[in-house]
Amino acid sequence: MKKMLLNLAVVSTLIFTACNNDDDKIPTTSNLTLNIDGLENLGSDYKYEGWIIVNGSPVSTGVFTVDDSGKLSKTSFEVDRLQLAAASKFVLSIEPTNDSDPAPAATKILAGDFSGTNAAVSSKNMVGDFSSSTGKYILATPTDGMMNNERSGIWFLDLAGGSPATGLSLPTLPAGWKYEGWVVMNGTPVSTGTFTAVDMADDNAATSTFKGDMGNGPGYPGEDYIKNAPAGLTFPTDLRGTTTVISVEPNPDNSPKPFTLKPLAHGVPADANDHVTFTMGAGPVKEISGNVTR
Structure with missing residues (x-):
């Protein structure tokens, strides 16, 4: 009897140990993979950070940068297995490189809900839907009181009715974003x-x-280019033949140049007259999108 009890004890110990070993082999993390095109290099002061939304709260999935060709420095991230499985949404934000705030910044650029193992993410879900955006502008220089350089200023308004009216139709932006007008000169x-x-x-x-x-x-919105021209340019100028653009910029801004999102653009006609209303067309980038898998 004692021998039988001893054998039972040994078997029980082996089974318990085997179960414990099996438990130890269960992975605690899973991979989150990003496949996103169209992101730009943010420079040294900012970075991208991914977040999953778990029971209404953001959980960081890690940070990455993007080079000048749009390549992500990292596309696969190890995330807590149970949290990733429970996540309802993925969000991508722009954060300061030296970030002391553990919460996401207001500048969120992409978002998408998980459906099974996949989330289709888009700037349309986070920044705005620019598919129906329209714009009009005139050439004029009302800030200098002169009438000899009227093609040196641009104002995003509609003068077709004889008096100034709103020229831009754009969605209201969420916190963390602003519009910016541009003229590309030489x-x-x-x-x-x-x-x-x-x-x-x-x-x-x-x-x-x-x-x-x-x-x-x-x-x-608008500007007269009358004085203090940047290096390489001369003001007053002639905006005919230039290109005007409306961009969507992070706030705070990562660069003095236009950001990737440019919903409206137009080449100012070479024979454009001042105080005539021109209609803008679609810009080069209205949306950034991609997929996230878990």
Whole structure:
């Protein structure tokens, strides 16, 4: 009997040990894989950070950078297995490189809900849907009181009805983003200013270093290029033959150049007259999208 009890004890110990060993082999993490095109290099001061939303709360999946060709420095991330399985959504944000805040920044660029193992992510779900955006503008220089350089300024308004009216139709942006107007002169993009409301003056209306001395211009986004031209350019100028663009910029901004998202653009006609309304077309990038798998 004692021998039988001893044998039973040994078998029980072996079974318990085997079970424990099996438990130890269960992985605690799973891989999250990103397949996203269209992201730009944020420079040294900012980085991208992924997040999964678990029971309504964000959980970081890790950070990465993007080079000038759009290649991600990292596409696969080890994430807690149970949290990843329970995640309802993936979100991508832009964060300061030296980030002391454990929560996501307001500048979220992509998002998508998980359906099984896949989440189709898009800037349309997070920043805005620009598929129906439209724009109009005129050439004029109302801030200098002169009539001899009217093709040196651009204002995003509609003058077709005889009096100024709103020229841009754009969705309201979430926190962390602003619109910015641009004119590309001889390959150099020069800002017209940032704005959030299409029917109000832009943020630098009173402080622009380019405008003239006779006021701030109409209460719409725009700019007069009268003085203090950037290196390589001369103001006043002639904007005919240039390209005008509306971009969507991170706030705070990572670069003095236009961001990837550019929903509206137009080549200013070479024979354009001032105070005539021109219609913008679709910009080169209205959406950034991709897939995330778990």
